[in-house]
Every structure is written in structure tokens, then in C-alpha cells.
Amino acid sequence: MSDALLPVYDRDLVLVKGKGARLWDSAGHEWLDFAAGIAVNGLGYGDxxxxxxxxxxxxxxxxxxxxxxxxxxxxxxxxxxxxxxxxxxxxxxxxxxxxxxxxxxxxxxxxxxxxxxxxxxxxxxxxxxxxxxxxxxxxxxxxxxxxxxxxxxxxxxxxxxxxxxxxxxxxxxxxxxxxxxxxxxxxxxxxxxxxxxxxxxxxxxxxxxxxxxxxxxxxxxxxxxxxxxxxxxxxxxxxxxxxxxxxxxxxxxxxxxxxxxxxxxxxxxxxxxxxxxxxxxxxxxxTAPGFLDDVGAKGLYLTRGLRRLAKKHKGAVVDVRGMGLMIGVELSGPAAPVVKGLRERGILAVKSGEKVLRLLPPLVVKRSEMKRLLDALGEVLAGGAGSRFGPRNDKKESGT
Ligand SMILES: Cc1ncc(COP(=O)(O)O)c(C=O)c1O
Missing domain, CATH: 3.40.640.10 (Type I PLP-dependent aspartate aminotransferase-like (Major domain))
Structure with a gap:
């Protein structure tokens, strides 16, 4: 987008607006955000x-x-x-x-x-x-x-x-x-x-x-x-x-x-x-009544879904760990291809170290959105080819 920026980040998407756990880029694509600005957008976008x-x-x-x-x-x-x-x-x-x-x-x-x-x-x-x-x-x-x-x-x-x-x-x-x-x-x-x-x-x-x-x-x-x-x-x-x-x-x-x-x-x-x-x-x-309890319940829902996937894809997933909506899926190989596979399915997530897929959705994420993540991750772990926007370049995620 701009070659005037010092290249300390490896990036390509240009984001223009957001609502809840969803983002839109300059090409009009909609993204489901499981990175939340790396834990910044706790309340999602546009609260x-x-x-x-x-x-x-x-x-x-x-x-x-x-x-x-x-x-x-x-x-x-x-x-x-x-x-x-x-x-x-x-x-x-x-x-x-x-x-x-x-x-x-x-x-x-x-x-x-x-x-x-x-x-x-x-x-x-x-x-x-x-x-x-x-x-x-x-x-x-x-x-x-x-x-x-x-x-x-x-x-x-x-x-x-x-x-x-x-x-x-x-x-x-x-x-x-x-x-x-x-x-x-x-x-x-x-x-x-x-x-x-x-x-x-x-x-x-x-x-x-x-x-x-x-x-x-x-x-x-x-x-x-x-x-x-x-x-x-x-x-x-x-x-x-x-x-x-x-x-x-x-x-x-x-x-x-x-x-x-x-x-x-x-x-x-x-x-x-x-x-x-x-x-x-x-x-x-x-501090609104029930808000944090709901985060805990959603964390449990997501963790359970991920553990089911881990069981199904034993060779690919080593561990699922975390607390609340701060969850890591440790893989047996590099996490970058999984991040890429999710991205091809319209979902943004980040790595944590080389082998951990890090899931930090906005705390206001809906169950239907977590289900979409679980379905997409299941496809990626199964080696599915389905790509929403066609092939993308294999860019390295740059962490924080
Ligand atoms: C635990 C922890 N401490 C400190 C920092 C640094 O924060 P910032 O990037 O706002 O300087 C981060 C950023 O990821 C972090 O995760």
C-alpha cells in the first residue's frame, strides 16, 4: 500500500471499517476477525x-x-x-x-x-x-x-x-x-x-x-x-x-x-x-452484569470445539490451551499455513511463536461466528482446498 513505511511489519490487507467481530477491506471483502487487533478490540468494532x-x-x-x-x-x-x-x-x-x-x-x-x-x-x-x-x-x-x-x-x-x-x-x-x-x-x-x-x-x-x-x-x-x-x-x-x-x-x-x-x-x-x-x-x-461470565462461557464453547478438532486431527494438533477467549492451538508443524488457510476462508487469526495458532476474538464474538471459525479450521486441518477469494500470497504473519 505504501512504500514510504519502514518495513518492520509484513502486511498487505488495507482495512477500512469494522462492525462487531467483522472487518471490511478496501476491495470490499468481509473478514471475520479472530485477532481483534491483537487483543485490542475487546469490544469489537464500532461499539x-x-x-x-x-x-x-x-x-x-x-x-x-x-x-x-x-x-x-x-x-x-x-x-x-x-x-x-x-x-x-x-x-x-x-x-x-x-x-x-x-x-x-x-x-x-x-x-x-x-x-x-x-x-x-x-x-x-x-x-x-x-x-x-x-x-x-x-x-x-x-x-x-x-x-x-x-x-x-x-x-x-x-x-x-x-x-x-x-x-x-x-x-x-x-x-x-x-x-x-x-x-x-x-x-x-x-x-x-x-x-x-x-x-x-x-x-x-x-x-x-x-x-x-x-x-x-x-x-x-x-x-x-x-x-x-x-x-x-x-x-x-x-x-x-x-x-x-x-x-x-x-x-x-x-x-x-x-x-x-x-x-x-x-x-x-x-x-x-x-x-x-x-x-x-x-x-x-x-462490568455490565453477565458480560465477563459470558466471555468465560464462550471461551469454554470455543475450547471444547477446538478440543474436538484436536481429537479428530491428532497428528496435526498437539495441544489446545488458554483461558477465556485467549486460546492457543499448538500444531505439530508451522502455524503459518493454517493462518493462511483461515485467511483463504475469510478469517483473520495470528500466530504465537512458530507453531501456535492464536485465537483472540473480540469478547463480543457470537457463537455463530465461533462455529464458522471451527468449521473453517476443520477444513484447513483436513487439508481442504476451498478458497473464498482465490489463492493469496504466502505472507508471513508479523505478530505484534
Ligand atoms: C504481554 C505483553 N506485554 C507488552 C506488550 C507490548 O505492548 P505494545 O505493543 O502496546 O507496546 C505486548 C504486545 O503484544 C504484550 O502482549
């Missing part, structure tokens, strides 16, 4: 309440410096705290920025004690800026950008003994996704998270959860950590928070927050009133 909140706030005030308060920003902070845990909120504009904030706040809190290290996990993904990429496991994302932030150690996920070996008096934080997204939809076991909590308490390190992809309703609960009963010291949120507008948030436990002083961190656009107004509308929708 009336979100759109009207954005329009209303844009008429009033689009931006104000963070040297001043705005009503939507203040109200959103209060809402997030009331939904999560007693904490203070820092707003920014993306997931990676939220993660950078969490890394800085953890070091700031541990500064006097000389705590500068981070214990992270294999298959983690925390973003692309220098701090975030330093804590991201995949070597190809890190190595071309070395030297990175020092003091990061990676342990296998769900291996408490390895974490216990890694956490010491220099550790500022243990940092983990309760459900790993980019790394293959790998849930951290509840007992592992509880073990990390104990370890952090015993050794004086902070526990930081990255819920940028798995948070805000995606797993059928408002926060993925609720499934384990473990509350982090610092929580990061982003992707679906503002209904598609750029916004991230870092929640810092209330009693730790006094360590963060005026001037320690900042963001020109963070907490932008239009994004905050959109986020308030998103939270209204997520």
Missing part, C-alpha cells in the same frame, strides 16, 4: 458507547498537559483502583510504555536497597522498547539491539525452584505474564504464581504482572490474576483499555507508591482525556 464517549470528549477537550488534572483521567484512575487493588495509577500510551514504567518504578522502590535486577521468564514478551525488549525472552527480538538493560535473568515458566535460585537481595522485581501471549499462550500455573508471591515476600522483591494482553476481561475475569488469587505489587495494562485508542496504565500498590516522587517519570500524552473517556466506556461494558 456505540465507546464511539459516542470519544466524540463527546473530543468536543470538550482533546488534550491537556499532565501538569493539570482532567475529569476523565482522574475518574479512570479511581475506577481502575476500585476494580483492581489499593494502588496509585500512572497512565501512558502503549503496552511497552507501561512495562517500561513498571521496570522503572520497581527500581525506584528498590533504589535505597540497591535492588536493580529483574527475574523474568522464558517465552515472555513485554514489548519492543529497550527496557521491555531486555526482559523479552525471544533472542531474535533482543540480540540485534544489544547492549540491553543489564541485570535480567530468565527462568523457565512454572519452575519455582529455578525462580528461587534466581531471586536474591539484588532483585528489584519478579516479572511475569499470568498468561503468556506472544510466547505461545502459556498460562502460569496458579500454584506457581502463589509460590512466586511467597518468594517475593520472603526475599523483599516486588511481584509485577504483565496483563497487557491477558487483562481486562480476556480470560473471563477482569484481571487474569484473579484466577490464582495472587495480587501483584505492580500491574500493567494496555491493549484493550481504551477501546482501540492508545493507552496503557501501571498500577502500583498504594503503600509502595510514596517511593515514586514528582519528576521520577512522565508522559506527555499519558491519560489523554479522549482515551480516558473511551476507557471509562470500555469498563462500563466489561
Amino acid at each position: 456505540r458507547k465507546v464511539v459516542s464517549a470519544i466524540k463527546k470528549q473530543a468536543d470538550l477537550l482533546i488534550h491537556a498537559s499532565n501538569l493539570y488534572h482532567t475529569e476523565p483521567g482522574s475518574e479512570l484512575a479511581r475506577r481502575l483502583v476500585s476494580l483492581a487493588f489499593p494502588s496509585k495509577v500512572f497512565f501512558c500510551n502503549s503496552g511497552t510504555e507501561a512495562w517500561e514504567g513498571a521496570m522503572k518504578f520497581a527500581r525506584r522502590i528498590g533504589h535505597e536497597a540497591g535492588r536493580t535486577g529483574y527475574v523474568c521468564f522464558e517465552h515472555s514478551f513485554h514489548g519492543r522498547t529497550m527496557g521491555s525488549v531486555s526482559t523479552t525472552w525471544t533472542a531474535k527480538y533482543r540480540e540485534p539491539f544489544e547492549p540491553l538493560v543489564p541485570g535480567v535473568r530468565f527462568c523457565p515458566l512454572n519452575d519455582l525452584a529455578a525462580a528461587a535460585d534466581a531471586v536474591d537481595e539484588r532483585t528489584a522485581a519478579v516479572m511475569v505474564e499470568p498468561v503468556q501471549g506472544e510466547g505461545g499462550i502459556r498460562p502460569a500455573a496458579p500454584e506457581f504464581l502463589r509460590g512466586l508471591e511467597d518468594l517475593c515476600r520472603q526475599r523483599g522483591a516486588l511481584l509485577v504482572f504483565d496483563e497487557i494482553q491477558c487483562g481486562l476481561g480476556r480470560t473471563g475475569r477482569m484481571f487474569a490474576y484473579e484466577h490464582s488469587g495472587v495480587t501483584p505489587d505492580i500491574l500493567t495494562l494496555a491493549k484493550p483499555l481504551a477501546g482501540g485508542l492508545p493507552m496503557g496504565a501501571v498500577l502500583v500498590r498504594e503503600d509502595l507508591a510514596p517511593a515514586i516522587k514528582v519528576g521520577d517519570h512522565g508522559s506527555t500524552f499519558g491519560g489523554n482525556p479522549v482515551a480516558a473517556a473511551a476507557a471509562l466506556a470500555v469498563l462500563d461494558r466489561l
